[in-house]
Amino acid sequence: MASSSFGRQRCSLQRHDERSFMSFSRDHLPVVVDSTVPWIRDRWTTDATQVRHEPAFAFISVPFDYAVSHRPGCRFGPEKILQALDASSTYCVDKRVSLSDATLVRCKPIDVVHSLEQTYGSIRGAVSSLPRCVRPIILGGDHSITDPAIRGVLDRLSDGKLGLIVLDAHFDMRLPVPGKEHSGHWMRTISDVIDYHNVAQLGINAPIYSEEYMRLAETNGMLVLTPYDIRKMGWEAAVGAALKHVSEGADGVYLSVDIDAVDQAHAPGTSVPNPGGFLAYEVLDVVFEIAARAHLLALDITEVSPPLDRDEMTSKLAAQIALNFMAGVVRREANRLRTATD
Numbered sequence: 055m056a057s058s059s060f061g062r063q064r065c066s067l068q069r070h071d072e073r074s075f076m077s078f079s080r081d082h083l084p085v086v087v088d089s090t091v092p093w094i095r096d097r098w099t100t101d102a103t104q105v106r107h108e109p110a111f112a113f114i115s116v117p118f119d120y121a122v123s124h125r126p127g128c129r130f131g132p133e134k135i136l137q138a139l140d141a142s143s144t145y146c147v148d149k150r151v152s153l154s155d156a157t158l159v160r161c162k163p164i165d166v167v168h169s170l171e172q173t174y175g176s177i178r179g180a181v182s183s184l185p186r187c188v189r190p191i192i193l194g195g196d197h198s199i200t201d202p203a204i205r206g207v208l209d210r211l212s213d214g215k216l217g218l219i220v221l222d223a224h225f226d227m228r229l230p231v232p233g234k235e236h237s238g239h240w241m242r243t244i245s246d247v248i249d250y251h252n253v254a255q256l257g258i259n260a261p262i263y264s265e266e267y268m269r270l271a272e273t274n275g276m277l278v279l280t281p282y283d284i285r286k287m288g289w290e291a292a293v294g295a296a297l298k299h300v301s302e303g304a305d306g307v308y309l310s311v312d313i314d315a316v317d318q319a320h321a322p323g324t325s326v327p328n329p330g331g332f333l334a335y336e337v338l339d340v341v342f343e344i345a346a347r348a349h350l351l352a353l354d355i356t357e358v359s360p361p362l363d364r365d366e367m368t369s370k371l372a373a374q375i376a377l378n379f380m381a382g383v384v385r386r387e388a389n390r391l392r393t394a395t396d
């Protein structure tokens with residue numbers, strides 16, 4: 055009896071294994087398409103130079119990870135983030151904001167070539183050449199791309215001053231080594247054009263720094279809030295403190311999101327994942343609130359690495375960060391118009 059029962063179990067396991075390996079082509083799967091949904095994939099335009107009115111957003115893909123500090127793969131980030139955006143609606147249901155009046159531009163991806171100087175120059179040029187009414191959303195790529203992207207935004211401001219909010223688990227303030235490009239030193243190299251008194255770093259928590267880094271950041275004027283600080287004060291208060299800090303004398307704010315600021319349970323697909331970071335809903339709320347309250351000029355999202363991801367969790371979160379940024383900008387505009395007509 056025992057041997058016969060064992061035999062049946064084996065048989066059933068074998069059948070299960072066979073089913074596990076069955077595959078379907080996409081054409082054979084039932085796909086439910088809801089034609090009432092305003093899909094982002096139906097909304098793209100490609101020529102930013104023709105855009106005359108806000109709100110308008112230009113997505114600039116930077117498939118670049120030559121400077122990644124640990125594990126490569128984020129060169130594939132922009133493509134996956136755009137795929138997740140294509141499968142999204144222009145109605146942000148959680149914030150009750152519609153992007154139906156926004157112009158969405160899908161720019162030609164940056165040409166990544168073997169000359170770092172040339173690649174960074176192309177990023178700067180792509181950002182600086184956009185019409186003033188178009189906000190760039192730069193999709194990385196490793197975090198080193200933030201340096202040329204910020205310079206591109208500053209080119210558009212002439213002599214203007216820029217505030218900078220960074221969501222990152224890392225300071226990115228390592229000393230540059232000549233000839234060795236590294237995504238962990240852009241915060242140093244950008245200091246010739248950004249005043250640290252206008253910088254807020256939110257989410258610093260990676261256990262790879264000496265006390266010297268915290269001292270360097272804070273004695274030079276940065277506001278540093280760890281996830282622990284943010285939980286203690288509440289993220290609304292943290293956003294308020296960051297905006298107050300970076301806006302002093304600034305003509306606008308640049309927001310840089312390194313996806314590794316998010317807890318590795320919510321964003322595993324990145325070069326250096328960390329425990330104890332932002333939860334997914336926290337980072338989405340923080341980005342929406344910053345965009346709804348500040349004069350944001352640009353956003354970048356970096357370090358999304360699809361080869362290291364699970365079920366596209368990280369690229370979907372990155373797409374939603376971009377959506378919440380746009381929704382925040384639209385909400386701020388609506389509030390301004392309402393106040394003006396009251």
Ligand SMILES: [Mn+2]
Pocket residue numbers: 197222223224312314315
């Ligand atoms: Mn980082």
